[in-house]
Amino acid sequence: MTTNDSEGGGGGAGGGGVSISDMSLPTECDFKVEAEEKVSPVLEKIKKRFLQLSQLFLKGFKVGLGDTSVFDSMTNNLKNIKENLVEIFTDDRVIGSFNEMPDTLSYNAGIKVGSFVSIGASLADNLVGGVSIYLDEAKERIGQWLVNMFDITAQTDAIKAKFMLALANIFSVFRSDEAKELTASIIQLFSDAFMNVTELAAKLGRDVLNFFLAPITENADGFREALQNTLSPISEIIGTIADSFTVLWEKVQSVYDEQYALPII
Numbered sequence: 001m002t003t004n005d006s007e008g009g010g011g012g013a014g015g016g017g018v019s020i021s022d023m024s025l026p027t028e029c030d031f032k033v034e035a036e037e038k039v040s041p042v043l044e045k046i047k048k049r050f051l052q053l054s055q056l057f058l059k060g061f062k063v064g065l066g067d068t069s070v071f072d073s074m075t076n077n078l079k080n081i082k083e084n085l086v087e088i089f090t091d092d093r094v095i096g097s098f099n100e101m102p103d104t105l106s107y108n109a110g111i112k113v114g115s116f117v118s119i120g121a122s123l124a125d126n127l128v129g130g131v132s133i134y135l136d137e138a139k140e141r142i143g144q145w146l147v148n149m150f151d152i153t154a155q156t157d158a159i160k161a162k163f164m165l166a167l168a169n170i171f172s173v174f175r176s177d178e179a180k181e182l183t184a185s186i187i188q189l190f191s192d193a194f195m196n197v198t199e200l201a202a203k204l205g206r207d208v209l210n211f212f213l214a215p216i217t218e219n220a221d222g223f224r225e226a227l228q229n230t231l232s233p234i235s236e237i238i239g240t241i242a243d244s245f246t247v248l249w250e251k252v253q254s255v256y257d258e259q260y261a262l263p264i265i
Contacts, residue, residue: 088094173179216223
C-alpha cells in the first residue's frame with residue numbers, strides 16, 4: 001500500500017498508488033450475510049424433518065390410543081359419583097350430626113391438651129429438682145473429672161499425631177512409578193470384568209424380555225378377547241357377593257344398636 005503523493009518514494013508513487021481510504025474491506029455485516037446464506041438451508045431441512053417426526057408421532061399415538069369411547073364412559077361415571085356424593089353430604093341427618101361434633105371435639109381437645117401439659121410440668125419439675133440436688137453434692141467430683149478428661153484427651157491426640165506422621169512416611173512409597181503401574185493393572189482387572197459382565201447381563205436381559213413379551217405382543221387380540229369373556233361372569237359373581245355383604249353389615253349394625261349399644265353419658 002502506498003500514498004497518493006506523486007512526490008513520495010517507491011515504485012508505486014506518482015498518482016498510481018491506492019490510499020487506505022479507497023480500499024474496500026469486508027465488514028462484520030458481510031460475514032453475517034454469508035454465514036446466514038449457508039446456514040438457512042440447513043435450518044429449513046431440520047425444521048422440515050421435525051415436522052415429519054411430529055406427524056408420525058401423532059399418527060402412532062392415535063393407533064396406540066385406539067377406541068376413545070372410554071372417555072365418554074368415564075365422564076358419565078364421574079357425573080354419577082358427583083350426584084351421589086352431593087346427596088350424601090346434604091342429608092339433614094349428616095348435617096345435624098356434623099354440627100354437634102365440633103362442640104364435643106373442642107371440649108375434649110381442651111381436656112387432652114391440659115392433661116398433657118400437666119404431665120410434662122410434673123416431669124420437668126422432677127428433672128430440674130434432681131439436677132439441682134445432684135450438682136450440690138457432686139460439683140467437686142465433676143470438676144476433677146473434667147481436669148482428668150482434658151489431660152487424657154491432649155495426651156491421646158499427641159499419640160495419634162505421631163502415628164499419622166509415621167504412617168505418612170510409610171505411604172510415600174506409593175508415589176513411585178512401580179506403585180502407579182500396579183494400581184493401573186488392578187484397575188484394568190476390575191474394569192474389564194465389570195464391562196464384560198454388564199454387557200453379558202444386558203444381552204441376557206434383552207433376550208429373556210423378548211422371550212416372555214413377544215408371545216403377548218404377537219397375540220394381543222386373542223388375550224383381549226379371552227379377558228373380555230372372563231370379566232362378565234366375574235363381575236356378576238362379585239356384584240352378588242358385594243350386595244350380600246351390604247345386607248349382612250346392615251343387619252350387624254342394627255342388632256348392635258338394638259341389643260348392645262350403651263347410653264351416651
